[in-house]
Amino acid sequence: MDYFFQQLINGLVLGSIYGLIAIGYTMVYGIVGMINFAHGDIFMIGGFIALITFLILVSIGLTMVPVILLLVLLVAMAVTALYGWTVERIAYRPLRQSFRLAPMLSAIGMSFVLSNFAQVSQGARVKPVPPIITGGYTLHDSGNFAVQLSNVQIVVVATTIVLLAVFSYIVARTRFGRDMRACEQDQTMAALLGVDVDRTISMTFVIGAALAAVAGMMYLLYYGLVDFFMGFIAGIKAFTAAVLGGIGSLPGAMLGGLAIGLIETFWSAYFSVEYKDVAAFSILIVVLIFMPTGLLGRPEVEKV
Amino acid sequence: MAFILKKAAISALVALGLFFLMIGIRTEAGSSGQLIYWTRFGELAAMVGAVFAGSIVIELLRRWIGPVGGVELPAGVRATFATLGRLLAPALLIFALLVPVIFYKERYLLDLGILVLTYVMLGWGLNIVVGLAGLLDLGYVAFYAVGAYSYALLAQSPLPLPHLVDGFPFVAFSMEQLGPWAFWVLLPVSGLLAALWGVILGFPVLRLRGDYLAIVTLAFGEIIRLVILNWQDLTGGPNGISGIPRPTVFGIPLTPGEHGFAAMIGVPFSPTHRLVFLFYLILALALLTNWATIRLRRLPIGRAWEAMREDEVACRALGINITTTKLSAFAIGAMFGGFAGAFFATRQGFISPESFTFQESALVLAIVVLGGMGSQLGVALAAIAMIGGFELFRGLDQFRMLVFGGVMVLLMIWRPRGLIGHRAPTVFLQKRTEISSSLVKEGHG
Numbered sequence: 001m002d003y004f005f006q007q008l009i010n011g012l013v014l015g016s017i018y019g020l021i022a023i024g025y026t027m028v029y030g031i032v033g034m035i036n037f038a039h040g041d042i043f044m045i046g047g048f049i050a051l052i053t054f055l056i057l058v059s060i061g062l063t064m065v066p067v068i069l070l071l072v073l074l075v076a077m078a079v080t081a082l083y084g085w086t087v088e089r090i091a092y093r094p095l096r097q098s099f100r101l102a103p104m105l106s107a108i109g110m111s112f113v114l115s116n117f118a119q120v121s122q123g124a125r126v127k128p129v130p131p132i133i134t135g136g137y138t139l140h141d142s143g144n145f146a147v148q149l150s151n152v153q154i155v156v157v158a159t160t161i162v163l164l165a166v167f168s169y170i171v172a173r174t175r176f177g178r179d180m181r182a183c184e185q186d187q188t189m190a191a192l193l194g195v196d197v198d199r200t201i202s203m204t205f206v207i208g209a210a211l212a213a214v215a216g217m218m219y220l221l222y223y224g225l226v227d228f229f230m231g232f233i234a235g236i237k238a239f240t241a242a243v244l245g246g247i248g249s250l251p252g253a254m255l256g257g258l259a260i261g262l263i264e265t266f267w268s269a270y271f272s273v274e275y276k277d278v279a280a281f282s283i284l285i286v287v288l289i290f291m292p293t294g295l296l297g298r299p300e301v302e303k304v
Numbered sequence: 305m306a307f308i309l310k311k312a313a314i315s316a317l318v319a320l321g322l323f324f325l326m327i328g329i330r331t332e333a334g335s336s337g338q339l340i341y342w343t344r345f346g347e348l349a350a351m352v353g354a355v356f357a358g359s360i361v362i363e364l365l366r367r368w369i370g371p372v373g374g375v376e377l378p379a380g381v382r383a384t385f386a387t388l389g390r391l392l393a394p395a396l397l398i399f400a401l402l403v404p405v406i407f408y409k410e411r412y413l414l415d416l417g418i419l420v421l422t423y424v425m426l427g428w429g430l431n432i433v434v435g436l437a438g439l440l441d442l443g444y445v446a447f448y449a450v451g452a453y454s455y456a457l458l459a460q461s462p463l464p465l466p467h468l469v470d471g472f473p474f475v476a477f478s479m480e481q482l483g484p485w486a487f488w489v490l491l492p493v494s495g496l497l498a499a500l501w502g503v504i505l506g507f508p509v510l511r512l513r514g515d516y517l518a519i520v521t522l523a524f525g526e527i528i529r530l531v532i533l534n535w536q537d538l539t540g541g542p543n544g545i546s547g548i549p550r551p552t553v554f555g556i557p558l559t560p561g562e563h564g565f566a567a568m569i570g571v572p573f574s575p576t577h578r579l580v581f582l583f584y585l586i587l588a589l590a591l592l593t594n595w596a597t598i599r600l601r602r603l604p605i606g607r608a609w610e611a612m613r614e615d616e617v618a619c620r621a622l623g624i625n626i627t628t629t630k631l632s633a634f635a636i637g638a639m640f641g642g643f644a645g646a647f648f649a650t651r652q653g654f655i656s657p658e659s660f661t662f663q664e665s666a667l668v669l670a671i672v673v674l675g676g677m678g679s680q681l682g683v684a685l686a687a688i689a690m691i692g693g694f695e696l697f698r699g700l701d702q703f704r705m706l707v708f709g710g711v712m713v714l715l716m717i718w719r720p721r722g723l724i725g726h727r728a729p730t731v732f733l734q735k736r737t738e739i740s741s742s743l744v745k746e747g748h749g
Contacts, residue, residue: 095720
């Protein structure tokens, strides 16, 4: 039972990271109807930016951990958001009126560009960082197995919850959130009513990238390493999460992320680590076959 | 001018923001595991300067050339182009047939030719699924892998096979006894196994369309790769399989011995013979794919594919069986992928999961889309351009994928409809016409 609870905690932490990435997918899919293949690599870039910022802050003599974390978070979000904006501007905006396959291939190309840019500029080797947040609590000790809750896990989940609250507020209550939802429903009509569609779409990419940067930083804190290839698998899994939750639905993305995190953790714990990715992808296939709209998605009505 | 400078300055500023941390600072794991870093502000300045200059150049070019595509060519020029276009395919074919003769001494070029033709074949195979049936498949490499591993595993397995030679059909004997015929017996087997996997993938995704289909096929491709990587007992895992039997000229091995092909036709042995043979083999396989595609397009099933690509709902309303249409597209596309895989295995003599990553799928899909989705000639040209271009950058090893990704983005922006973006309908009334692809909708299914 203790083992189960430990895996539950681990799964929820991993799921929070997937959920943060999945929101970027689901937002972009909702507004422009394309799979942003480069989003996983945006997450990877976020991890790198966080690593580099952390290294600089430590080497200039900053020692207060909360201050460092906050600064790293802000820098990573800002710079990664700029990456998101640039990707949309260069690779997707010129193709917005094009046929469906073109932006998808352009996105795959952009994904190669980003991951290989990271490889060329930062080297192919895995970059480890020493644990930044240490310590934790023992929740329950049954003698031979102790359920641990580390401080890193608390930080990851707490940051996710706070950011989700801020993000939900932005989507539900602000002018930008209204614009975004309007563009999602009908871009032409939104434009006629004075919504700057281009700017709204850009902002969607910016916010999605900022959340992916947070996920990248959390990944760095939690696993203590980044490498240039981590975006691909994480990206597919996060997309799986978005589909599982119902693409286009923001709470669905978070729910899907948690589900994928839990499935992956339990699968590794009880069956085999080697096939954990196979498990996640099989879930994707099974969900799409039996529940194509996902957990919270709306059914798509097809018109002829 | 002030506007151009302002735009360039903004681009440079954005580039500074993007590159300041990623290029300006280089991190590396030090000898004792701790991270070290050093600054590279020189490179950073060069990059930002390049973006500034590049932005000015692009803006100036845009002013001078003006909007692209508004130029109306005179009738004579257009007629010349049309004639050249008609001659292009036969000219390419003749050139391909002559390549081993012209470049007999250049082993590297022959190798490159074989590689290009492998991708032409893969492109034509995927074209059946994506270009004709309109099913976006991002996991095509899975079938390539199934073909390659089927051949590699069966050729080395002691599996009993029915004896088909001595008029006594069911005497079991080992696969190794096939000896020099291994490739020719197992090539169709690999193709059929790949087709079977095509159907296995096809069944669950029958109801899916568009992007969902894309992501499921991608997941399927990854599952196949991960299973190959982790099923160490069978596939050797990351170490791959080596010692795969080489192809033979219909039973005559290409070896220096006295039973070899060279001795048989009475010329001195040369290792180039094998390359030449492989070249003609893949050329024949690719042309077989092309021929099958052209013939299939005229059959009811081919027409059903193209109808389904344009509008699945209308198709269903007209009584076309969507299930068989989709499954047959997957199966036939996968079969040619399997042939190409078996060829790949016999050419390399060694296969490992590294050859079957998502990048390969993306490359083949890029070839199909760049070729113009459904155009056979376009796919061939795109394969030559992509693989040839890819080889040009072999020297800049690290930058190769970076350039490849960048080129993919630029090509999509420049020609989203591919190189040959028109449609020649297979069925027409009296007069053959061509339709600009911007008029066809495709793509929601």
